[in-house]
Amino acid sequence: MKHTERDLLKTKIKDLTAEDKSKLETPLGTLTRPFPMWGTQRIRHKNGRTDLDQVLTTIAAQSDGVTGESEPMMVYSTRPYKEVMALAYCDMPVPSMLPLFFDGLERRKPESTNRTQFMIGDPGHGKSFLGALQSRLRSKERAEVLDCGGKNMRELLFEMVLDFGTGDALPTAIDKRLQAGALQPISVGLLKELDKPLSDSGEGSKDKRIVEVAENGDVLSIDWAQLKTVGHARVDHAFSILSQVSKIEGLDNQGGNALGMNSQFGPLVQKFINGEEMVLDEYNKSREGTDDNLQTVWQFMIGEIDTCTVENPLKNKDAASGPSEFTFKREDMKAGFFITLTGNKKEDGLTTRSLNKSVYSRLSPQTLPDPDVMDWQHRICQMMTGMPVSTLYHVFRDDADKKPEDFGKWLLWLRETKAESEGTVVPDLQKNLLNNWKDVVSASEKLAKFYDKWALMTDSEKLMESGNTALVEEVDDEYTKKEGIDFRKIKQHLEEAIPIRPRMQPFDAPVKLDMRPWDEKPDLGTRMPENPSAHFGTRLVEYLDRIVYEKSAAVGKTKLYDKLQGAMQEFGLRDIHLQEGEHSHQRSVEQLLNLSDFDSPSLSRRAEAARKVFCEFVRQADPDIEASDDHIISAARMREVLEDVARRNAEGQPELMVVNRAHESLSRDPVQPAEIRDEAANYSMAEEDVPSLSLRDIVHHDDFLAALAMPTVSSNNLDSIWGDDLRQFLSSGQTDVDVNDEPLKMAENRSETKLGITSLQVLFNGKAGPEPVSLHVVRDSARNKTLIVSEEVPSSLLPAFREAGITHVNRNAADARHKTELALRDMVTQAPGASMDKLAAAFGYRYDIGDATKEDIGAQLPDFLVSKNMESVASKYVVRKPGGPQV
Amino acid sequence: MSLNSAKAELQDIAAAAATRNAMEQDCRFLSHGCRLYTIDAGWQSDALRRSGDVAVCDSMLTLEKAMADTAVTSVLIPKGAMLTHAGIERVCRRHGVTKVLFEEVGGDTDE
Structure with a gap:
């Protein structure tokens, strides 16, 4: 008989040929593709002493160099190789559970006679996840997870169930009426009673409820699947209620709305027959004494005996039909059958019970160790990225450090492969x-x-x-x-x-x-x-x-x-x-x-982001330009530009760069050098030495801000706008200011609080034509946050500002003061007290703000920043370096 | 390109955009790697619904069937479905499979 791949796990092991087994074999942990493993090893210390210790290392097939690799871990799976790898690496159990994972794979081998694994650990450790993961590695079919809490374990073998006939016509009809609000109130009342025996016995905890009811009394949902197998003791009650509802609603007269009770094989027998996996969750919370007649079944499952017959106690009870017995035979065992049992540690609440000695000795539960730092880290990474980056890095550290980009690509390949297999x-x-x-x-x-x-x-x-x-x-x-x-x-x-x-x-x-009046939705901008x-x-x-x-x-x-x-x-x-x-x-x-392309380690990604910002900006600023990004500037050229900017910055010679909008040169030089001309420096010069300044020299407001929206250029510029001209002016004897005070350090961005403030003059096309305007910069370099208060900025720059950690406030907007105050407060949250006052005093070095030593001057800082009428004492102009094109 | 194929392509693009938008927002981690995302009611949920790549589940019964179906990888829970988060969590827990669930929320805000 020729089997399709899907059938192999559902085929009796005795019928599997060598070729079938080979088809199912998926090696995990080979010489060049090792798999992480946690375990006990003898560690040799530098002083020659050796100790046993638990370490994270890899498991890999051994090679003698002649006969090739032998004995890797093996997953017997009907899934494609790459899917098994992606699942095994992405959904890998935490390091301390890896030995159990390994053990689980061994027990699933066709030749293994022990088809069970029992794990005991703390809630949330991932025990049932591990059982289901092993199943998912083998097949796309689900591994049914049965919550044993409060359940009669005899029903694993034979169970009394509600029979709704094919198509679940009665539940579907009741659901439809409930959804439409068309169910009779008396029926709704009856349905709510479905949970009653559960709550009476103290088992109706929220996560086991069959009927969920809203605060207003509406039935929100009915868990029909749970109701069907609610257990022999309650099935009569459920049957009686549903019969009444069916009559009241007139559903009993409609064809197909069958309702009956049946005794049938329980889930354990069904899984054995079908060759499927099952997880018995919280086994030691099952009802005391109900697993007594399972002892011989467990003996069979662990391979102690080769045959075991169980009788159906429900047969002929309440006139129920059904099978009279079932015989488990070793020769009927199918490759896909496996039972994972999980249990919570005894100290976890009153409902957890100590199992019989015979159960312990037969099922040999494996107790999970308490999670350690490596386990926490593993799970945190899995939740954040979808894979355990930390564990993979720890075991492949050497190669990952040597080739970080390749390691990153491999991680992404695994993650994308897993997503693809999940259809997302x-x-x-x-x-x-x-x-x-x-x-x-x-x-x-x-x-x-x-x-x-x-x-x-x-x-x-x-x-x-x-x-x-x-x-x-x-x-x-x-x-x-x-x-x-x-x-x-x-x-x-x-x-x-x-x-x-x-x-x-x-x-x-x-x-x-x-x-x-709030008649309309507010304008969110x-x-x-x-x-x-x-x-x-x-x-x-x-x-x-x-x-x-x-x-x-x-x-x-x-x-x-x-x-x-x-x-x-x-x-x-x-x-x-x-x-x-x-x-x-x-x-x-x-x-x-806080990740964005702004600080991506990949220069290509930063260059691509910079190119996008630059192209959108020039298209918005100059409607004549309609070209695509590639026609405006090539990705390679932008990369070269950023490389050059980064190199100069690294060499300690950062140069202020602003965007170049000159049509003839922007493809070659998207940014051009500029410099700060500080009036504070003029005080120490002879009048004839003071350089002349015309409006044509001053950099446009938008060109300066667009450069701040470009990765690499942005951080370079935020390093380049400070200087010590103010200090030199103040220490020249013309003032009595303490040149070491904190506000002055803030004005130079040298404060230990990492807060800095300065103001620049840039050109802006106002109503009266082009004129210099103030552009204030407040910087928190510890948290890489920047507040800029200036004129209206092109909208294309706003998303990039957000990624760069820049909050831009248009001083002409109605809520400018409010936004400025919020941004300032956020910046000083972590800084020492009175930092706001000191920032205001620092601002006072360049603007006339009255008495800068006044207490609570900080409260006025937002007003100073948004005001258009502040009188500048020493302005800093941003000017293009000579030789550059004029726009 | 025929009108029908262009329309189908547009629908595919819309469904992909809707999926991506949803997956960049709210997420609840459910059992066995299942994740529950929220998707805005309106063009986004319509695009997903029309794509045919999701099983639309409005009750525990239909969700149960979708979870057991190996052909179903994504599930859409429409507004007004007879499902609570506790119920969804419970169904995911007893089916040891990984699927992506989208819950329709809100109104037509991004039309």
């Missing part, structure tokens, strides 16, 4: 994160260490040994159960951080209320699509900040809050400042995960 695409956020995999590894390591510490602080049993004795009064068993950190909590946190949501404004931020990865780090850290407070200080656990704050700082979630106030060279989680 890789979300942009994940793509961006994988393109910046090094940042993901660094950030996830910090996050993992933080979560590990958080988990220890919230584990009441480990407070003493983890050095958290101070928390004994605040963290009790109840708190641990409710708020203890596990993988599910991390999942919730990342779910909150991934989407772009409206942000809560600071409590003291000014609130404006439109008190005109031009909505700019936001790159989801550009501020992912900020969203995540802000969320963690908030949740840490809400789970500790907000509920009176101040010591826990202090410790968690300390951990957040220690592991660099926010920007890292050393004790001495020195800025650390290490990047914070926030910075590492």
Whole structure:
């Protein structure tokens, strides 16, 4: 008989030929494609001593160099090789579970007589996920996961079920009427009773409910699949209710709306017959004493006996028909059959029971170790990127460091292959994160260490040994159960951080209320699509900040809050400042995960982004230009330009660059050099030496800002607009200003707070023709955030500004002051107190703001920045370097 | 290119754009690698519905069938479906497969 591939897993093992087995074999962990593995090894220390330790390494087939590779791990699968690889690498279990994964593969070999695996561990560890993953690696079909909580285990063999006939006509008809609101109220009342026996027995927990009811009493959904197999004890009740509903609704007269009860083979027998996988979840939460008659079945499943007959106790009960017995025979075993059992640790609640000694001895449960930092990191990476980048980096570190781009491409290939097999695409956020995999590894390591510490602080049993004795009064068993950190909590946190949501404004931020009638929707202005990865780090850290407070200080656990704050700082979630106030060279989680093409390690990606901004800008600024990007400037030329800018910056000679719009040269030189001409320098010159300045020399407002929207050029320019002319002027004896004061440092961007402020004069076409206008720049270089207040800017630049961390405020807009204040407040949030006042005082070096030492002068800074009438004392003009083309 | 094939191509593009838009936004991680994204009601959900690449599930019964069907990779849960997040989570948990789910939300804001 010729089998199709699909049939092979459903074929009796005894009937599989060598060729069939070979078709099913998919090697995992070969010499050049090793697979990560966690295990115990003897480690030799430098002093010659050896110790046993648990390490993360690889598992690979051995080669003697002559006969080729032998004995890799083997997945017996009907799926294509590349899909199996993508799934195995992307959905890889956490390192501490890898030995169990390996063991599971071994037990699934056709020659294995043990067709079970029993794992015991903490909730959320990924036990049922591992069972289902093994199944998904083998076939596209689902592995049914049966929640054993509160269930009678005898029903695994034979069960009494509701029979709705083919097509589920009765449930479909009831659903339709419910949805249309056409069901009789008495029927709705009866349907709500379906859950009653469950809730009476204390098993009607939210996740096991059959009927979900809204607060207003409406039935939201009925879980028919669960109801069908609700168990022998409740099937009578369900049958009676549905019979009544059927009569009341007149459905009993319609053909096809059959309703009956049947005894049939239970899921375990059905899976055995069909050669399929099954996961018995939370097996040790099943009803006590109900698994007694399963002992011989388990003996068969683990290979102790080769045959086992079980009788159907439901046969002829309540006149039910059905099979009278079933015999498990070794010779009937099919390649695809396997049972994974999972159990929660005994300490997890009252409903978890200790299993019989015979069950332990037969099923030999494997207890999962507590997760460690590497496990947290693995799972964090999987949730952020869809694959365990950290574990793959740890085991392939040498090659990844040597060829980072190739490693990134390989990661992306795996992720895309998995997405393709699932019939979907890789979300942009994940793509961006994988393109910046090094940042993901660094950030996830910090996050993992933080979560590990958080988990220890919230584990009441480990407070003493983890050095958290101070928390004994605040963290009790109840708190641990409710708020203890596990993988599910991390999942919730990342779910909150991934989407772009409206942000809560600071409590003291000014609130404006439109008190005109609200007949129409408000005008939201031009909505700019936001790159989801550009501020992912900020969203995540802000969320963690908030949740840490809400789970500790907000509920009176101040010591826990202090410790968690300390951990957040220690592991660099926010920007890292050393004790001495020195800025650390290490990047914070926030910075590492704020990803955009602006700081992509790939120059090509940055050049492509710069070209897009440049071309859209010149097309918008000059409607005569309709050419495509390729006709305006080639990608290669833009790459050369950025390379040159980056090189000069790296050599410590950053040169201010502005956009060139001259038609004849923009393809060759999209940006051209400019310089700052500071009037502060004029004071120390003889009058005849002061260079002349005409309007033609001054750079246009838009050309200056467009350059700030181009990756690489932007950061180069933000480094190039500062200088010490003001200091030289002030220290020349003409003033009595302390040249070392903080505001002056801020005016030069040399402050330890990393805050800087300066103002430039650029040309703008106002109502009265071209004139110099002020363009104010406030910079937070620690968090790479910039506020620019100036005139209206071309809309094509706005999305790029957002990615560059630049907030631009049009001083003529109605909400200019409001926006400026919000941006300033955000910048000073992390800085020492009174920073706003000092920024205002720094502003006062170039503008007449009255008494700059006045307390609370900072509150006026937004007004200063948006005002058009500030009188400049020493202006800084942005001028094109001589020789460049004029636009 | 015939009018019909041009229309089909446009529909494909719209469905791809709608999928991409949805996958860049909200996401709930469900059991076994399933993910639940939100999709705006209007042209985006219509494009997905018309593409024929998704199973439209408006009740536990239909979701159950879609999860068990190996040919179905994506599921669209329309507005007004008789499904709650707890119910969706429960169905995903008992079917050990990975599928992508889209939940229709909101109104026609981006028309």
